Amino acid sequence: MFGNGDPPSIGMMRDHLDKYLPSRGFHALRRYRATTLRKARCHEELIKSWLGHRAVSSITDIYSRVSSDEIFRRAECERVGLGFDLPQPVSVK
Numbered sequence: 001m002f003g004n005g006d007p008p009s010i011g012m013m014r015d016h017l018d019k020y021l022p023s024r025g026f027h028a029l030r031r032y033r034a035t036t037l038r039k040a041r042c043h044e045e046l047i048k049s050w051l052g053h054r055a056v057s058s059i060t061d062i063y064s065r066v067s068s069d070e071i072f073r074r075a076e077c078e079r080v081g082l083g084f085d086l087p088q089p090v091s092v093k
Contacts, residue, residue: 040080046073 008016014026021028030051037047048054049067066072070089 037080042076042080043072046076 013029017024017026017028034047034051037050043066045061045064045066
């Protein structure tokens with residue numbers, strides 16, 4: 001899967017996971033991410049946003065801008081500690 005040193009494409013990952021883990025498949029990665037974020041008590045609006053789900057589930061959600069706050073998102077990524085470093089924003093002079 002990672003033999004050539006290049007990052008795997010989504011299509012290749014989906015094919016491999018569906019072939020070798022048919023009962024789990026590609027969505028196993030999404031389930032893992034959602035579970036990991038919830039265990040870390042990540043903000044629910046961010047979990048939905050990062051998984052690509054519709055963020056609005058209540059009237060209050062219509063007014064919230066949590067997922068569009070880059071500073072908050074970065075702080076939340078660091079807090080939940082998923083084992084990767086986020087790229088630093090490019091400063092404009």
